[in-house]
Amino acid sequence: MAEQPHTPTAVEARGGGGQRLRGLVRKEFLQILRDPSSIAIAFVMPVVLLLLFGYGVSLDAEHVPIAIVVDHPTAETADFVGAFEHSRYFSPVRLPDMHVAQRALLAGEVDGIVRIRSDFGRRLRTAGGAPVQVLVNGVDANNGRIVSGYVEGVWSQWLQHQAQARGQPLAQPVQVQQRVWFNSQLRSRNFLVPGLIAVIMTLIGALLTALVVAREWERGTMEALMVTPVAVREILLGKVIPYFLLGTGGMALSVAMAVWLFHVPLRGSFWVLFACASLFLLVALGMGMVISTAAKNQFVAGQVAIIVTFLPAFILSGFIFDINSMPRVVALLTHVIPARYFVAQLQTLFLAGDIWSVILPNALALVIMAAVLMGASRRLFRKRLD
Amino acid sequence: MAASALQPQPPGGAPGADDDIALRFEGVSKTFLAGKRTIQALRGVTLAARHGQVTGLIGPDAAGKTTLMRLAAGLLLPDEGRITALGLDATRDALAVQARLGYMPQRFGLYEDLTVQENLDLYADLQGVPKGARKARYDELMGMTGLGPFTARLAGRLSGGMKQKLGLACTLVRPPRLLLLDEPTVGVDPVSRRELWSIVYRLVQDAGMTVVLSTAYLDEAERCHAVLMLHDGELLGQGPPDEFSAELRGRTFLVNSDAMSKRALQQRLSRNADVTDAIIQGEAVRIVTVEGAAPSADTLLPATQGVTVQPVAPRFEDSFVTLLGARQREADGGQRDFTVAEHGAGGAESGAPVIEVHHLSRRFGDFYAVKGVEFSVNRGEIFGLLGANGAGKSTTFRMLCGLLPATEGKLTVAGVDLRKARAAARGRIGYMSQKFSLYGNLSVRQNLEFFSRAYGLARDRRATRIAWALEQFELQPLADAVSADLSLGYKQRLAMACALMHEPDILFLDEPTSGVDPLARREFWRRINALAEAHVTVLVTTHFMEEAEYCDRVTIMSAGEILALGTPAEIKAGARTAGQPDPTMEDAFIHLIESPAAGHG
Numbered sequence: 001m002a003e004q005p006h007t008p009t010a011v012e013a014r015g016g017g018g019q020r021l022r023g024l025v026r027k028e029f030l031q032i033l034r035d036p037s038s039i040a041i042a043f044v045m046p047v048v049l050l051l052l053f054g055y056g057v058s059l060d061a062e063h064v065p066i067a068i069v070v071d072h073p074t075a076e077t078a079d080f081v082g083a084f085e086h087s088r089y090f091s092p093v094r095l096p097d098m099h100v101a102q103r104a105l106l107a108g109e110v111d112g113i114v115r116i117r118s119d120f121g122r123r124l125r126t127a128g129g130a131p132v133q134v135l136v137n138g139v140d141a142n143n144g145r146i147v148s149g150y151v152e153g154v155w156s157q158w159l160q161h162q163a164q165a166r167g168q169p170l171a172q173p174v175q176v177q178q179r180v181w182f183n184s185q186l187r188s189r190n191f192l193v194p195g196l197i198a199v200i201m202t203l204i205g206a207l208l209t210a211l212v213v214a215r216e217w218e219r220g221t222m223e224a225l226m227v228t229p230v231a232v233r234e235i236l237l238g239k240v241i242p243y244f245l246l247g248t249g250g251m252a253l254s255v256a257m258a259v260w261l262f263h264v265p266l267r268g269s270f271w272v273l274f275a276c277a278s279l280f281l282l283v284a285l286g287m288g289m290v291i292s293t294a295a296k297n298q299f300v301a302g303q304v305a306i307i308v309t310f311l312p313a314f315i316l317s318g319f320i321f322d323i324n325s326m327p328r329v330v331a332l333l334t335h336v337i338p339a340r341y342f343v344a345q346l347q348t349l350f351l352a353g354d355i356w357s358v359i360l361p362n363a364l365a366l367v368i369m370a371a372v373l374m375g376a377s378r379r380l381f382r383k384r385l386d
Numbered sequence: 387m388a389a390s391a392l393q394p395q396p397p398g399g400a401p402g403a404d405d406d407i408a409l410r411f412e413g414v415s416k417t418f419l420a421g422k423r424t425i426q427a428l429r430g431v432t433l434a435a436r437h438g439q440v441t442g443l444i445g446p447d448a449a450g451k452t453t454l455m456r457l458a459a460g461l462l463l464p465d466e467g468r469i470t471a472l473g474l475d476a477t478r479d480a481l482a483v484q485a486r487l488g489y490m491p492q493r494f495g496l497y498e499d500l501t502v503q504e505n506l507d508l509y510a511d512l513q514g515v516p517k518g519a520r521k522a523r524y525d526e527l528m529g530m531t532g533l534g535p536f537t538a539r540l541a542g543r544l545s546g547g548m549k550q551k552l553g554l555a556c557t558l559v560r561p562p563r564l565l566l567l568d569e570p571t572v573g574v575d576p577v578s579r580r581e582l583w584s585i586v587y588r589l590v591q592d593a594g595m596t597v598v599l600s601t602a603y604l605d606e607a608e609r610c611h612a613v614l615m616l617h618d619g620e621l622l623g624q625g626p627p628d629e630f631s632a633e634l635r636g637r638t639f640l641v642n643s644d645a646m647s648k649r650a651l652q653q654r655l656s657r658n659a660d661v662t663d664a665i666i667q668g669e670a671v672r673i674v675t676v677e678g679a680a681p682s683a684d685t686l687l688p689a690t691q692g693v694t695v696q697p698v699a700p701r702f703e704d705s706f707v708t709l710l711g712a713r714q715r716e717a718d719g720g721q722r723d724f725t726v727a728e729h730g731a732g733g734a735e736s737g738a739p740v741i742e743v744h745h746l747s748r749r750f751g752d753f754y755a756v757k758g759v760e761f762s763v764n765r766g767e768i769f770g771l772l773g774a775n776g777a778g779k780s781t782t783f784r785m786l787c788g789l790l791p792a793t794e795g796k797l798t799v800a801g802v803d804l805r806k807a808r809a810a811a812r813g814r815i816g817y818m819s820q821k822f823s824l825y826g827n828l829s830v831r832q833n834l835e836f837f838s839r840a841y842g843l844a845r846d847r848r849a850t851r852i853a854w855a856l857e858q859f860e861l862q863p864l865a866d867a868v869s870a871d872l873s874l875g876y877k878q879r880l881a882m883a884c885a886l887m888h889e890p891d892i893l894f895l896d897e898p899t900s901g902v903d904p905l906a907r908r909e910f911w912r913r914i915n916a917l918a919e920a921h922v923t924v925l926v927t928t929h930f931m932e933e934a935e936y937c938d939r940v941t942i943m944s945a946g947e948i949l950a951l952g953t954p955a956e957i958k959a960g961a962r963t964a965g966q967p968d969p970t971m972e973d974a975f976i977h978l979i980e981s982p983a984a985g986h987g
């Protein structure tokens with residue numbers, strides 16, 4: 001050969017890993033732009049899920065249908081019933097007698113019955129006070145507790161009101177002064193929406209990488225990539241970098257919806273939130289990468305991503321179900337769910353502020369998880385087909 | 387000196403390496419686990435491919451070609467044995483080997499949602515081609531592949547032949563010393579095939595590259611410097627192609643007869659004990675005889691007038707079939723005759739049209755998959771649809787079977803207008819689809835049972851038909867085997883048997899022989915011939931040009947339109963020129979594509 005020979009290492013050194021990585025990242029962005037499916041996952045899915053769960057899931061009892069049976073109507077009973085009617089927690093219906101009311105309870109038309117007996121007015125002024133019978137549908141235990149609690153609240157408020165009207169202080173041995181911190185209106189949405197963001201980002205992060213790597217296997221392009229001098233590290237980074245940026249966009253959109261659509265207060269600093277979210281996104285993308293080393297078609301990758309990441313995050317992250325009230329074994333299990341740490345961070349950042357004693361330990365857990373997952377995908381991903 | 391980096395690197399590397407050999411396998415075995423079964427993909431293969439040559443790896447589907455290619459590229463680990471590529475251990479130094487070789491996988495490895503230019507840029511980045519050297523290299527590659535005008539087009543929108551060339555350009559963006567091409571020509575039209583071969587030759591001659599190329603087309607063997615013949619994971623032989631055929635010198639003849647149709651002649655000849663292979667070639671029958679036989683018109687066909695026997699040069703395919711056939715006869719004791727009951731139903735006389743197609747079109751979005759197609763098929767005829775992948779053959783078929791409504795046009799099958807009474811027509815037709823469409827987890831018998839029930843056969847008739855199928859398709863020993871475990875050839879047999887359970891008058895076969903070995907192909911055509919003799923009408927699609935010779939009439943399709951229609955002889959006659967006095971079907975195809983006016987005029 002007339003030309004001066006060059007060893008491949010010389011070529012590699014000139015081009016270098018930077019060039020290969022840039023090439024892979026550019027390719028990935030072009031694919032994102034041309035194939036709407038990853039954009040749909042990153043932007044459409046969080047919007048749909050947030051709207052669905054943000055509006056659909058609420059742990060607040062409002063406008064609870066309740067039956068009121070008054071055995072012997074008087075001015076006082078009318079006043080008491082009025083207190084229910086003005087409460088935003090109840091939608092009372094007056095029913096003539098207990099039989100009708102019980103039937104309504106059985107049919108599920110009302111969640112509870114408040115019965116005011118005929119001696120209500122007389123016993124109101126005795127030492128023992130007037131009894132009000134409350135029957136609550138306890139099938140939904142949580143709702144039952146809330147309803148009975150609210151009824152008590154209405155009752156005690158009405159008593160205070162009565163006492164003030166008569167100008168005599170109500171004899172109460174202990175005065176309970178309630179102060180609710182962080183979420184003073186007790187809107188469940190305020191802590192559900194931040195938790196929801198964590199759950200949604202788990203799914204999006206894992207799905208994005210798992211699907212796009214599986215797509216390369218399916219279309220045979222991975223085989224062609226593997227015989228180029230590209231390193232495994234470059235293939236992995238070539239996926240993580242673009243989808244990290246895309247995922248950040250999805251995250252920003254979710255936070256914007258939480259603040260401006262659901263009016264969840266954001267008390268912590270934006271940059272701390274950004275840092276925590278980025279860290280968590282790396283963990284979620286890492287889960288997708290690990291899945292993709294095993295699942296080589298898009299259908300399986302999608303199924304596995306949902307079952308392995310989304311469902312556990314939904315149930316075990318503490319987003320709906322309080323981890324402290326879980327059985328010990330299950331509570332221990334939640335430690336391997338990355339969303340658990342991010343839910344804690346998000347709820348704190350949104351409702352309380354930059355509380356470092358919460359942010360930092362959880363961030364540490366996420367750093368470890370990101371490192372483990374990225375390391376695992378690096379080890380499991382081989383430049384080979386068998 | 388940027389350009390010098392683009393020259394193939396000279397042999398370097400391991401000391402003591404045999405400098406003449408670019409790729410060497412020594413006792414290489416590889417097994418795969420598929421569910422609970424182990425598949426022995428390669429059994430102790432030892433081979434060598436020389437520098438500066440085109441080495442063809444030839445064998446039917448599932449012979450182990452792709453496994454061999456992937457092993458050479460360091461993508462798979464061998465269970466046993468040693469693989470040396472360019473003097474380096476392909477298993478231990480996979481990265482170093484990959485930096486020196488180019489490998490084009492079967493599906494070309496293109497990103498379909500990237501443009502031609504973007505694909506090139508990506509592979510240039512990955513292969514570390516310096517920016518300054520790119521322009522010259524791209525120009526060279528685009529000139530070589532003729533893709534220059536299409537750089538802005540998405541790779542997914544290219545035709546099969548153009549994709550193949552782009553895939554090649556991407557692997558060549560940094561010239562490798564060893565180029566591995568896995569089935570680059572399968573399913574690609576003959577023109578693109580021819581162009582690919584001329585590119586390959588140029589790479590070897592001008593750039594001193596070594597090429598190893600796998601193919602299922604036996605006629606491509608003759609274009610290689612050396613051939614590796616692979617079957618069922620074993621290497622049957624290696625060497626220059628003419629060395630293979632040299633063994634058969636004096637044993638190959640063309641037989642002609644005025645008195646008999648070529649199909650009847652072939653049938654008679656194949657029953658002769660001295661004849662190991664008989665296929666239709668043009669207007670004659672090509673035979674291979676046993677060693678030492680000196681055939682004449684009298685010994686071959688006694689008491690027949692006007693028979694001429696003319697010696698011809700042996701081809702690579704002859705030796706492949708002889709080698710394989712000898713093995714198979716050891717295994718199962720040769721072939722039997724295939725019998726089909728006479729089809730008198732339908733009332734149509736032989737020769738009357740049973741399928742009529744007028745101005746048939748099918749549009750997907752703004753793309754015409756089939757456009758203005760017009761033909762008719764007579765009873766008992768074998769009618770072939772020829773064309774490359776994407777020519778519109780399968781779409782035409784699906785419309786004829788009533789599986790896909792036509793956008794425009796009129797379709798009559800067995801006297802029934804398909805627009806009005808699809809179900810009625812379906813009862814009269816049998817359809818064998820391109821992909822294996824049987825239930826893989828059912829046994830052979832259960833599949834036959836299912837399909838005969840699905841066609842509404844009564845119990846007695848079901849029993850007789852299943853017995854017929856098991857016997858005639860030689861499936862009896864495998865009746866209780868799970869279908870998914872059958873070899874490709876047996877799967878094709880079972881699929882054809884299932885399509886025949888209700889004794890249809892018309893049989894549609896969509897690429898029935900793609901991927902099977904030449905013996906299985908011959909057997910398949912024997913059955914098709916027997917069906918036609920029993921007045922069953924057979925429509926068959928194929929991308930094997932030589933199979934057109936087995937049909938009574940063929941139509942050549944390209945880009946959804948019919949380029950030519952007629953008997954194989956008529957079509958070849960249309961391509962006869964001074965330079966090409968005796969064109970093959972492939973020559974005729976290329977002639978038609980290159981002069982579009984001839985196709986329509």
